[in-house]
Amino acid sequence: MQEKTYVEDVDRSLYDFRNEVKDVYKVDEGLTEEIVRQISKEKNDPEWMAEFRLHSLEVYNKTPFPNWGPSIDGLNMDNIVTYIKPKDNKMHADWDEVPEEIKNTFERLGIPQAERESLAGVGAQYDSELVYHNVKKEVAEQGVIYTDLESAMHGEYGDMIKDHFMHLVPPTDHKFAALHGAVWSGGSFVYVPPGVTVEIPLQSYFRLNAPGAGQFEHTLIIVDEGADLHFIEGCSAPKYNIANLHAGCVELFVGKGARLRYSTIENWSKNMYNLNTKRATVAEGGKMEWVSGSFGSHTSFLYPMTILKGDNSKVEFTGITFAGEGQDLDTGMKVVHSGKNTASAVNTKSISKSGGKNTFRSSVVVNKNAKGAKSSVDCASLMLDNISKSDTIPAMDVRCDDTDIGHEAKIGRISDEAIFYLMSRGISEEEARAMIVSGFADNVSKELPLEYALEMNNLIRLEMVGSIG
Amino acid sequence: MNKELVLNRLPVPTWNRLRVNFTNAEVPESPEQIKYDVELPSKIDVREEGFAGASGQVIMPERSAGEEWAEYIEGTSLEEVSYVLGEGKTNAEALRLTFKGEGNGSRINLVAKDNANLTVVYNMTGDFDKTIVRDTLISAGDNATVTLIEIYKLGDKTRVVDSIGGIYGKGATFKLYQIVVGGKDMILGACADLNGNSSGIEIDSAYLTKGDERIDYNYIARHRGQHTTSNINVSGALDDKSSKTFRGTIDFLLGASGAKGAEREDVLLLSEDVINKTVPVILCVEEDVEGEHGASIGRISDEALLYFASRGIEEKEAEELLATARIDAVSGRIPDEKTKKELLSTGEDD
Numbered sequence: 001m002q003e004k005t006y007v008e009d010v011d012r013s014l015y016d017f018r019n020e021v022k023d024v025y026k027v028d029e030g031l032t033e034e035i036v037r038q039i040s041k042e043k044n045d046p047e048w049m050a051e052f053r054l055h056s057l058e059v060y061n062k063t064p065f066p067n068w069g070p071s072i073d074g075l076n077m078d079n080i081v082t083y084i085k086p087k088d089n090k091m092h093a094d095w096d097e098v099p100e101e102i103k104n105t106f107e108r109l110g111i112p113q114a115e116r117e118s119l120a121g122v123g124a125q126y127d128s129e130l131v132y133h134n135v136k137k138e139v140a141e142q143g144v145i146y147t148d149l150e151s152a153m154h155g156e157y158g159d160m161i162k163d164h165f166m167h168l169v170p171p172t173d174h175k176f177a178a179l180h181g182a183v184w185s186g187g188s189f190v191y192v193p194p195g196v197t198v199e200i201p202l203q204s205y206f207r208l209n210a211p212g213a214g215q216f217e218h219t220l221i222i223v224d225e226g227a228d229l230h231f232i233e234g235c236s237a238p239k240y241n242i243a244n245l246h247a248g249c250v251e252l253f254v255g256k257g258a259r260l261r262y263s264t265i266e267n268w269s270k271n272m273y274n275l276n277t278k279r280a281t282v283a284e285g286g287k288m289e290w291v292s293g294s295f296g297s298h299t300s301f302l303y304p305m306t307i308l309k310g311d312n313s314k315v316e317f318t319g320i321t322f323a324g325e326g327q328d329l330d331t332g333m334k335v336v337h338s339g340k341n342t343a344s345a346v347n348t349k350s351i352s353k354s355g356g357k358n359t360f361r362s363s364v365v366v367n368k369n370a371k372g373a374k375s376s377v378d379c380a381s382l383m384l385d386n387i388s389k390s391d392t393i394p395a396m397d398v399r400c401d402d403t404d405i406g407h408e409a410k411i412g413r414i415s416d417e418a419i420f421y422l423m424s425r426g427i428s429e430e431e432a433r434a435m436i437v438s439g440f441a442d443n444v445s446k447e448l449p450l451e452y453a454l455e456m457n458n459l460i461r462l463e464m465v466g467s468i469g
Numbered sequence: 470m471n472k473e474l475v476l477n478r479l480p481v482p483t484w485n486r487l488r489v490n491f492t493n494a495e496v497p498e499s500p501e502q503i504k505y506d507v508e509l510p511s512k513i514d515v516r517e518e519g520f521a522g523a524s525g526q527v528i529m530p531e532r533s534a535g536e537e538w539a540e541y542i543e544g545t546s547l548e549e550v551s552y553v554l555g556e557g558k559t560n561a562e563a564l565r566l567t568f569k570g571e572g573n574g575s576r577i578n579l580v581a582k583d584n585a586n587l588t589v590v591y592n593m594t595g596d597f598d599k600t601i602v603r604d605t606l607i608s609a610g611d612n613a614t615v616t617l618i619e620i621y622k623l624g625d626k627t628r629v630v631d632s633i634g635g636i637y638g639k640g641a642t643f644k645l646y647q648i649v650v651g652g653k654d655m656i657l658g659a660c661a662d663l664n665g666n667s668s669g670i671e672i673d674s675a676y677l678t679k680g681d682e683r684i685d686y687n688y689i690a691r692h693r694g695q696h697t698t699s700n701i702n703v704s705g706a707l708d709d710k711s712s713k714t715f716r717g718t719i720d721f722l723l724g725a726s727g728a729k730g731a732e733r734e735d736v737l738l739l740s741e742d743v744i745n746k747t748v749p750v751i752l753c754v755e756e757d758v759e760g761e762h763g764a765s766i767g768r769i770s771d772e773a774l775l776y777f778a779s780r781g782i783e784e785k786e787a788e789e790l791l792a793t794a795r796i797d798a799v800s801g802r803i804p805d806e807k808t809k810k811e812l813l814s815t816g817e818d819d
Contacts, residue, residue, distance in 0.1 A: 068482040068490075363487055368741065386723065386756040393483050396747040398766050401738035405766040411721075411751055412759045 017108065017238055019101050019209050024127075026084035029212070031077050033057060036182050039083045043150060043185065048162060056171040056181025063175040070299045070328040070357070075243050075273045081213045082183040085129040091148055093134045102126050109236065111205050119232075121146045123204040125217055128185040139198060145191040146202055149218055152189040161189065164220055168251040168279045168307075176247045176275040176301075180216050184249065187217035192227040194255070201230040201263075206248070208237040208272075214245035221262075225255040225283075232263045236296070239269035243298070246272055252280035254288050256310065261289040263448060268296035270326055275301050284310030284339065291447045292319040294331050303361060305334035308342035308370075319348040320444040323356030323388070332361035332394075337403075341372035347443050348379045352388035359391040364398075364405065371402040381411040382440055471495040471600070476630060476656055477687035478535045479748060480718045489714060489748050491535070492685045494630055494656055500545055500574025500602050508565035513587075514553040520578045521551070522636060523610030530606055533658030533687050534632035542576060542604045542632070551578040552589070556610070559586035563618070563805045567592040574602045579617070583610035583638070589617050590808050596624020600654075607635030609643060611665065616644040618808055623652035625680055630656045639665035639694070646803050648796060648812065649676040649684060649705075658687035658716075661699070663725075669698035675799040676703075677792055678711035688732075689718045692725040692758070701732035704799075706792035712744035719751045719760050726757040736766040737795070739788050 025042075027035045036057050040050040065072065092098050095112050106112060106124050115122040121135030123146070135146040145157065153161045171181035188204045208215045223229050237244060246268060254260045260280070268274050274297040280288045290304050306315040315335055323329045335344040350358040358381060366373045381390040392409045414436050422432035438445075445453040475491045482490040509515065521527055532539050552564055566577070566589070581587040587609075593601070609615045621629065629652055635643055645659050661670040670690050678684055690699035701717045719730035732749050749762035769784075769791060777787035800812035 068484065361483060363484060365487075381751075381753070383753060383756040383758075386726075386754070388756075389752075389754045391481065391753065392751040392762075393481060394749060395483055395487050395489055396745070396764065396766060397487060397489075398736075398738065398745045398747075399743070401741045401743060401768045403738065403767050404770075405764070407747070407749070407764040408761070409749070409751060409763075410759075410761045411753050413756050 019105060024084055024210070025087050026081050029079050029081050031057070031060070031082060031179070031183070035082060039183055039185065042083065046153065046158070049153065053182050056178050059171040060175060060178035060182055063178055065175055066301070069301055069330045072273060072299060074298070075245060079212055079242065080245050081210065082216065083185055084127045084210050084213050086126070091130045092132050095132060098131050102131050105207060105209070106132070106205065109205065109207070114203065118200060119203050120198055120200045121202045123148065123188045125186045125204070125206045127208060127210050127213060128215065130186050135202070142196045142198070143193040144196060144198055145189065147189055149187045149189045149220060157189065157191065160191070160222070161220065164222065164251060164253060166249070166251070168281055169249050169277050173277070177249065177277050180218070180247050180249045180277070183214070184216045184218045187219045187248070190221040190229065190231065192223045192229050194225040194227060197228040198230070201232045203232040203234065206235040208244055208246065211240040212242045212244065214247060217248045219248070219250040221260065222253045223255055223258040223260045226257045227255065228259045230261040230263065234265050234267070236267040237269045237272060240271050242271065244269070244272045245275065247275045250278040252288065254280060254282040254286040256283045257285040258283070259287045259289070261291065263291040265293045266296055270296065270298050272297045273299050278304040279307070280305070281307045281309050282313040282315065285312045286310060287313070288315045290315070290317045290319070290333070291444060292317070293444050294319070294321040294329055297329060298327060300329040300331055302331045303334050306344070307336045307338060308344065309338050311339040312341050313339055314343045317346045317348070318443055318447050320441050321350045321358055323350070323352050323358045325354040325356060328357045330359040330361055334363045335365070335375065337366045337370040337373040337375065340370065342370060344375045346377040349440055349443060350381045350390060351384065351437065351440065352381070352390045353384035355387045357389040359393060362394045364396045366398045366400050366403050366405065368399045370400050373400060373403045375405045377407045379409045382437070383411065383413050470498040472498050474537045474541055476534045476538055477658055477685055477716065479716050479750065480689060480720065481750065481752065483748070489716065489746050492656060492714065494628070494654065495600065496541065496602050496630060497573055497600055500547060501572045502547055503568060503572035503575040503601070505566040505575070506569055508562070510560040510562045510564055512554060512558050512560050513564055514555070516551040516553060517548060518551050519549050520606045520608070521580065523580055523582050523608040523613065523638060528636060530634035530636045530662050531660045531689070531691070532604070532632045532634040533660040533689060534630060534656065538630070538632050542602065545574060547574045547576045549576045549578060551580060553580040554582065554585040554587040556582040557584045560588060563588040563590045563807070565590045565592065568595070570595060570597050573599050576604045579605065579607045579615055581609045581613035581615050583613060585610065585613045587613070587615050588805060590805060591617070591619045593620065593629070594622040596626055598626040600628040600630070603629065603631045605633045607633065607643060609635065609637045609641035611638040612640040613638065614642045614644065616804060618646045618803055618805055619648070620808065620812065621649045621652055621655065625651065625653050625682065627652050628654040633659035635660070636662045637665055637668035639667060641665055641668045643670045645670070645672045646799060647672070647674040648799055650796060651682070653682060655684045657684065660689040660691070662691050662693065663697040663699070664693045666694040667696045668694055672701045672703070673799050673802055674703040675795045676705035676713070677796060678705070678713060679708045680711060681709070682711045684713045686714065687716045689720065690730055691720045691722060692728040692730060693722050695725060696727040697725055698728065699730040704735040704795045706737040706739055706795060707743040707745055708739040708792070710740070710742040714746040716748045717750065717762065719762070721753040721755045721758045721760060723754050725755045728755065728758045730760045732762040734764045737792060738766065738768050739792065
């Protein structure tokens with residue numbers, strides 16, 4: 001009988017610690033007009049935002065739940081607290097001023113250390129509010145704005161935010177976009193002026209500590225003409241027995257000839273419903289790069305979308321999803337080719353094990369006037385046992401004759417021949433399997449900054465070198 | 470009187486705004502029985518009876534057009550006709566059913582007993598201002614082969630819904646050749662329940678659309694047995710304001726260890742007003758399988774055009790040559806000499 005490698009889930013002990021929920025201000029569970037008004041008042045919203053929230057709530061109430069994708073029956077909005085923050089909450093620019101317990105949380109996650117060693121700026125959100133935001137002096141001197149969205153909304157960038165906020169992802173887009181519009185809180189605003197290259201990445205980290213809570217941060221990034229930025233997003237939460245919800249929203253505006261790389265390592269706990277929306281629009285000659293690693297969550301709906309609006313604009317999407325026991329991760333991407341001579345290149349991998357379910361879902365739309373559009377989508381899925389599930393649901397809608405659209409997908413298991421070959425070179429079977437899975441994930445790790453790539457590889461590798469049974 | 474149905478559902482839905490999860494079509498509420506011209510080889514029995522599996526068991530196969538279709542077609546007064554080929558037999562001459570325009574609905578069951586080798590040709594040629602509904606159920610016993618050749622050469626007034634479902638025993642094979650070179654609104658598909666170990670489905674399909682013609686495909690291979698295989702190949706060309714949706718699903722179910730599935734679509738776009746939608750799906754709950762799909766969509770490459778130009782062939786002529794080549798390629802692979810000859814000679818006459 002053939003032996004099989006048993007691959008453990010990604011080790012979550014690094015992230016699975018919790019603080020007692022005490023001395024907090026929070027709204028009641030559920031979603032009502034009163035709660036939305038309460039959040040608006042708490043945030044000191046300008047009038048347009050207060051109205052926007054109430055409009056979004058109306059849209060939410062009229063919009064049905066999606067009739068496709070994973071089940072979200074376990075998510076009851078009546079049980080979700082949409083806003084929660086420490087009572088003495090303030091945002092700081094010095095870690096020593098952050099409340100001890102929260103500071104310790106981010107210390108354990110390695111955020112201050114990463115900031116010192118390899119980042120140009122950091123934002124840290126704890127539950128509904130940012131607790132820390134700082135950007136290196138030399139980067140600020142270049143004119144780069146990296147701050148919390150709410151402060152920016154009341155300052156000199158208020159009009160810019162009003163002109164961009166939920167314009168790419170309107171509340172009518174889907175039910176959870178509407179929910180986000182109604183109760184959003186926290187998140188970052190980045191503006192990179194024309195021609196400025198930010199040499200090292202900025203990072204925002206989102207930590208959801210409270211059980212039964214939702215996190216609804218909004219990230220708005222504008223990379224102006226000819227500018228260049230790498231932005232990293234991280235997230236985690238301790239595991240509880242009740243559902244938590246993440247319905248954030250990311251809107252990215254890539255200017256003419258600009259480049260934005262947006263990297264995410266998602267590590268939410270396995271009680272999290274991750275219903276996040278990310279969207280970018282790219283102007284003439286601009287380039288959007290997505291690097292996405294999805295390891296956590298109970299259920300995910302995650303499809304970063306790119307609108308190639310300008311002529312000669314481009315997008316690259318590189319992603320990996322690892323679904324283990326109890327996880328139903330529906331991930332993928334969307335691209336719309338609108339400008340002339342646009343290009344999209346997609347390379348994704350998924351690994352399913354221990355009853356985990358992976359779905360790769362994508363759409364490539366080529367509009368009528370998108371002459372010269374080129375698209376290449378390549379997805380590969382690895383099944384590590386026969387109690388898991390892996391589906392691939394790509395769609396292409398092409399309305400222009402002058403195009404070159406290619407799609408390739410493969411699904412399978414680790415080949416016995418590859419194992420045999422490595423074992424014939426003196427490598428043990430479990431090491432051989434670990435090497436093959438690490439190699440399978442290589443497309444993402446090679447795109448990440450070294451520290452993050454090592455962390456991701458170690459997470460997979462440590463667990464791969466487990467037991468053979 | 471007509472009624473509207475939801476047809477050709479994608480086995481798992483995706484974003485509604487893409488409008489690929491299903492299609493809608495109006496079908497006649499009370500279709501009249503089609504009177505085919507039938508060329509019946511002597512070895513084939515004709516029975517006016519409902520669908521029965523090759524081994525006698527009655528397990529209804531899943532139909533490609535879906536559940537609403539099944540309810541509709543079973544609710545009509547159309548008579549079922551079963552063509553049965555006995556154990557170990559081969560019909561050297563194909564069973565030919567040619568549509569001459571009379572009636573607009575049929576229910577046909579094709580049954581190949583163990584080790585039998587059944588070949589059937591449906592020929593739908595002409596222009597008829599009507600909607601034709603056709604339902605075919607297939608049962609192939611152990612090591613049997615059913616080869617179904619469907620030729621649609623219709624005018625721009627004819628609308629067709631053609632649903633195929635089938636159950637396949639150990640080592641059984643279903644080969645489908647489907648050629649479409651006309652028809653206002655063509656809703657086609659085939660679903661195969663690959664129950665028997667080492668059973669398989671091979672689909673070889675080609676199309677040419679012009680004007681405002683529309684084709685909507687739904688091919689589904691359900692891999693249930695071990696070492697089952699599926700190969701779905703579709704190629705075609707879209708011109709003028711025509712449109713096409715291709716859904717192809719390879720479904721690896723638990724127990725289908727050693728199964729292999731592949732689907733490939735190749736689309737040539739000849740006009741800036743065409744709409745092409747492609748949804749190649751793989752569903753998998755079995756570890757020991759190999760599945761792959763690929764799609765290539767676009768116009769003739771500059772290199773190919775240059776090659777043609779160097780031989781004095783202009784762009785429009787090159788497009789026609791390459792579009793016709795897709796039909797000819799499938800025609801050339803049809804394992805029925807008479808049909809092959811008819812198709813290829815028609816091409817030469819044109």
